[in-house]
Amino acid sequence: MTDGETLVEAALRVLNTADPVEKAKLGDELANKWLQGLISVPYHPSQADFIVPDRPARLTNVKLVSPSLMPKLGKAGSLQSRQAIVHSLVHTESWAIDLSWDIIARFGKQESMPKEFFDDFVRVAQDEGRHFTLLAARLEELGSFYGALPAHDGLWDSAVATSKDLFARLAVEHCVHEARGLDVLPTTISRFRNGGDDQTAELLEKVVYPEEITHCAAGVKWFKYLCSRSKNTSVGNVMENGDDKESEEVIGKFHEIVRAYFRGPLKPPFNEVARKAAGFGPQWYEPLAVKDFTR
């Protein structure tokens, strides 16, 4: 029974769906409903808070190992390496689906976010579901399947670490991790191309890469929004980057949060073009690439 369901309730249904194929499918249906206005209320302000799972439902068929024990993925020169890389991307996308619905369910009501916040992350969630579905299908075309290889859950570990603070969640997951994806994807794409797998290269280049830029942009946009709201200043100025002083403050806050919640320096080289397209310049991330010896 889902009549009158709010978006937060819908998000919880996705988080509580264990099968990733079903998770992506349900997410896509619910995203369409929201974007078409068939689900029209993000949450009822008077309703008691729902419990958002610490860890979304997941099948147990994917063997999890610690990130340091992950087998080497290789450089896409062999079929085995191509399967390993696509497998790891499929796993990342499965977590990206959960991360998008989690930010909606966990923070949307708690932080009284405006409708546009829900619109943006519903679109991100729908994209991530599409990436998962397309890459999982490609993995099967390559003669493997999701669950055939081990994976690690580093992305969710940082989701847990940022589960109490929307600034931290936006900065670490949606700016640092998403942007790291932008840094490494062009190399991955050329490796597939050099390895003779144009189909995977095209999928990553034409579908995944441009959409990941918009995800990063959503992180930057809502981080700026939160900064501006917490200062009670004009949202417009900060969101349009129209005020240098405020921008400096926003970037300072970003550095503070990333240093507090992200272990270690950011790893160059950075994809400056894609990062710029997402709305953040080198002043946001370059100071974070240097180890801070004072800590």
Ligand SMILES: [Fe+2]
């Ligand atoms: Fe994605």
Ligand SMILES: [Fe+2]
């Ligand atoms: Fe993404």
